[in-house]
Amino acid sequence: MLRLKTSFTSLALAGSLLAMSGQSVADNCYIMVHGHGLQGDQNILNGEQPAREYWRDAEFDDYQGSDFIEQLLSGNDNYGLVGYDSTDESEYPYWHDNTAGEVARQIIEIKKGNGDGYTHDESVDTQCAASDDFYVVSHSQGAAEMMYISGNAVSGSPYYNRAYAQMDTTNSNQAGLSSSNEVVVDFDSAMDSIVAIFTIGGAITGTEGADRVCDGNWLDGIINAAFLGKTCGGVRTMQTNDVYTVRNYIGTTLGAPVYTFGGYKTFPGYSSASSAFLGGEDDGYINLASQMSCEGSATRNLYSDLSTYKTFFGVAYGSPKFTCDDDHKGTPRTYNMASVHTDHDAERNGGLNSPSYTSIDDGRNCGAGENVAGRINACN
Amino acid sequence: MMKKILLVVSALFVILLLGYMAFNEKQLMGEPQNNPVASIKEFVKQSSSHAENIQNKTLSNKDVYQRISGLTNKSDFQQSLLDDQATHNRYPEHNSQFSNPKFDPLSKRYALDERVSKKEGTHETLTVWSDKKFYQQGDDIQIFAQIKDGAEQAISGDFSAKLIYEESQLLDEYILTDEDSDKISELFLSAQNIESKQYKSGIYKLLIHSKTLNISDSVVFSISSPDALFTGEYRDSLNDDGDLLVEAQVDVAKEGRFYFQASLYSSPVDAIGSSQHSAELGTGQHWVPLSFDGLMIKDSGEKGPYLLQQISLAKVTMPIQRGPLLQPGYYTQAYDLDQLATASN
Numbered sequence: 061m062l063r064l065k066t067s068f069t070s071l072a073l074a075g076s077l078l079a080m081s082g083q084s085v086a087d088n089c090y091i092m093v094h095g096h097g098l099q100g101d102q103n104i105l106n107g108e109q110p111a112r113e114y115w116r117d118a119e120f121d122d123y124q125g126s127d128f129i130e131q132l133l134s135g136n137d138n139y140g141l142v143g144y145d146s147t148d149e150s151e152y153p154y155w156h157d158n159t160a161g162e163v164a165r166q167i168i169e170i171k172k173g174n175g176d177g178y179t180h181d182e183s184v185d186t187q188c189a190a191s192d193d194f195y196v197v198s199h200s201q202g203a204a205e206m207m208y209i210s211g212n213a214v215s216g217s218p219y220y221n222r223a224y225a226q227m228d229t230t231n232s233n234q235a236g237l238s239s240s241n242e243v244v245v246d247f248d249s250a251m252d253s254i255v256a257i258f259t260i261g262g263a264i265t266g267t268e269g270a271d272r273v274c275d276g277n278w279l280d281g282i283i284n285a286a287f288l289g290k291t292c293g294g295v296r297t298m299q300t301n302d303v304y305t306v307r308n309y310i311g312t313t314l315g316a317p318v319y320t321f322g323g324y325k326t327f328p329g330y331s332s333a334s335s336a337f338l339g340g341e342d343d344g345y346i347n348l349a350s351q352m353s354c355e356g357s358a359t360r361n362l363y364s365d366l367s368t369y370k371t372f373f374g375v376a377y378g379s380p381k382f383t384c385d386d387d388h389k390g391t392p393r394t395y396n397m398a399s400v401h402t403d404h405d406a407e408r409n410g411g412l413n414s415p416s417y418t419s420i421d422d423g424r425n426c427g428a429g430e431n432v433a434g435r436i437n438a439c440n
Numbered sequence: 441m442m443k444k445i446l447l448v449v450s451a452l453f454v455i456l457l458l459g460y461m462a463f464n465e466k467q468l469m470g471e472p473q474n475n476p477v478a479s480i481k482e483f484v485k486q487s488s489s490h491a492e493n494i495q496n497k498t499l500s501n502k503d504v505y506q507r508i509s510g511l512t513n514k515s516d517f518q519q520s521l522l523d524d525q526a527t528h529n530r531y532p533e534h535n536s537q538f539s540n541p542k543f544d545p546l547s548k549r550y551a552l553d554e555r556v557s558k559k560e561g562t563h564e565t566l567t568v569w570s571d572k573k574f575y576q577q578g579d580d581i582q583i584f585a586q587i588k589d590g591a592e593q594a595i596s597g598d599f600s601a602k603l604i605y606e607e608s609q610l611l612d613e614y615i616l617t618d619e620d621s622d623k624i625s626e627l628f629l630s631a632q633n634i635e636s637k638q639y640k641s642g643i644y645k646l647l648i649h650s651k652t653l654n655i656s657d658s659v660v661f662s663i664s665s666p667d668a669l670f671t672g673e674y675r676d677s678l679n680d681d682g683d684l685l686v687e688a689q690v691d692v693a694k695e696g697r698f699y700f701q702a703s704l705y706s707s708p709v710d711a712i713g714s715s716q717h718s719a720e721l722g723t724g725q726h727w728v729p730l731s732f733d734g735l736m737i738k739d740s741g742e743k744g745p746y747l748l749q750q751i752s753l754a755k756v757t758m759p760i761q762r763g764p765l766l767q768p769g770y771y772t773q774a775y776d777l778d779q780l781a782t783a784s785n
Contacts, residue, residue, distance in 0.1 A: 177483035193504045215534065216715075218699035224758045296607055303574075304660065308549070309760060312536045317521070317528070393528065426518075427515075439515045439517035440517070
């Protein structure tokens with residue numbers, strides 16, 4: 061569907077209002093940071109733009125034809141695509157120069173108003189301008205990337221303006237215990253003038269799927285193939301153990317506020333698959349505690365801690381009660397947006413139009429009843 | 441006649457306005473990228489070198505907050521943005537304010553990672569944890585495991601475990617035991633044992649399997665050599681801006697980049713805020729400056745002396761090498777609130 065940017069009438073009206081108020085109005089620019097398993101460092105691959113397709117590809121037939129970005133934009137909104145190599149084969153951790161470093165550099169360029177290097181298919185120009193208001197929209201691993209960047213964009217933070225290059229990709233998959241693998245990246249500039257970072261289904265404290273891969277008891281091959289690799293090297297730092305999680309690698313504040321969206325629906329047709337390996341409410345792939353960046357373990361007993369069910373003869377039913385408010389975040393300057401009945405696939409392609417939701421402590425209710433793309437649009 | 445003139449003037453005004461806006465928009469947005477290169481890295485490189493000559497800094501986004509502030513009907517999100525800005529801008533970014541000790545970022549950082557796994561299709565659980573997340577070379581290590589039945593009652597179980605270094609090297613295999621019969625099984629790795637096996641600094645995983653429930657989970661911890669120690673010497677002063685400067689002396693054995701955190705209280709139960717600092721340090725002794733904003737202290741309403749409640753250091757490598765969390769028990773001089781800054785610097 062093509063988007064008509066602005067009608068003559070609304071422009072004239074806007075112009076008159078501007079003339080009266082003497083104020084300028086900037087457009088929104090949504091900087092889109094994709095998740096795991098994408099050859100996003102290639103502009104074009106097999107005739108497609110991976111970083112663009114990510115937001116409308118669907119692993120499940122139910123969501124074919126839906127497009128997150130199309131639903132996100134309205135009025136004069138623009139967007140910039142970020143692409144980085146998050147494939148299993150490359151085995152780049154979230155702190156790597158080819159992941160966090162690359163994301164930050166592209167954000168800087170988008171903010172300069174030079175375009176994102178991709179061809180946009182809207183009928184009007186949707187490339188971001190330097191005068192826009194900048195928001196980051198990140199999904200899955202993209203959320204961990206943004207947490208690392210924003211958490212090290214502040215002077216005094218441990219990895220201030222630093223990413224790392226791997227020392228040994230075959231054996232240890234680590235930068236090594238020396239500073240010789242540091243790469244200076246201007247995270248500070250990347251976060252300058254970012255109004256907010258939205259995370260959707262963020263692997264902020266990892267995913268139990270990665271635990272399964274690395275601990276050698278992976279069961280759900282089809283979900284694995286869709287979102288995750290088959291070797292530990294590719295997902296090692298996405299395990300839920302605190303020593304790996306990004307909150308252990310940032311300082312005490314962020315360069316921009318983070319607003320978390322969580323999903324708690326199982327994948328279509330695989331209702332048993334997600335509950336088979338996740339210990340509580342999840343989006344089929346990532347625990348809600350991780351998505352919302354709650355303090356404590358991402359695998360802590362969600363059944364009694366994060367969620368409260370009624371039971372009937374020992375069988376749980378009803379809606380979960382969410383108790384992870386803004387004061388109980390595992391990362392600083394992080395806030396709840398909403399917990400929406402959507403799965404990890406529909407989160408990034410907007411495949412569920414009007415999902416139900418649960419009321420959560422400190423949740424921002426704007427756009428209630430809409431999916432995540434609609435909520436971001438409505439809240440702005 | 442007058443109406444016609446007004447009509448023509450209005451039409452001209454709208455045309456001129458639209459022309460001006462279109463011109464401005466084009467100038468700001470630049471030409472869209474119609475010729476994508478194969479690699480996005482290449483694009484960024486080209487774009488970056490081109491852009492440096494045009495504009496070094498993006499435009500300030502202060503306007504966005506003014507604009508939101510002026511809205512009559514703000515969304516929850518927009519109101520939250522304003523609240524966040526007010527909080528974030530009140531103190532320097534190296535400081536974080538908190539009044540409840542349970543929100544102390546140092547305590548959160550070092551909190552135990554207690555993990556619970558649920559057996560498929562049941563309410564039976566496996567819980568695993570260690571007595572620390574971050575060990576030093578020379579520390580003893582204790583690991584615990586417990587299983588519960590569907591009624592959340594602890595039950596006895598058999599546990600086996602594998603110790604793996606950096607996800608790649610199997611170091612040893614163990615059986616966890618419950619010698620005091622409290623239905624918590626344990627594994628104790630003594631410092632001597634670790635030293636004799638020459639365990640290197642890095643990340644370790646103990647993969648624990650409950651034979652009783654037939655499920656597994658892992659405890660992951662780091663063993664570090666941060667190459668620096670606090671000497672136990674501290675000093676404090678007020679700087680010219682009315683901020684409290686607490687300095688901690690460190691002895692650096694090997695040069696590198698280091699990260700420091702500290703929390704300030706007025707008493708062990710009355711929290712004020714935290715400070716962070718990172719720097720490259722050479723070998724030898726250094727005074728590490730930990731600055732606490734005068735306004736942040738003043739906002740607490742607590743006069744001095746102030747307590748350096750917790751302090752920590754880490755060597756910034758990948759993975760990070762954290763030293764122990766210390767409670768130095770150091771009190772500053774008895775500063776009065778009037779001596780502190782009234783505005784953030």
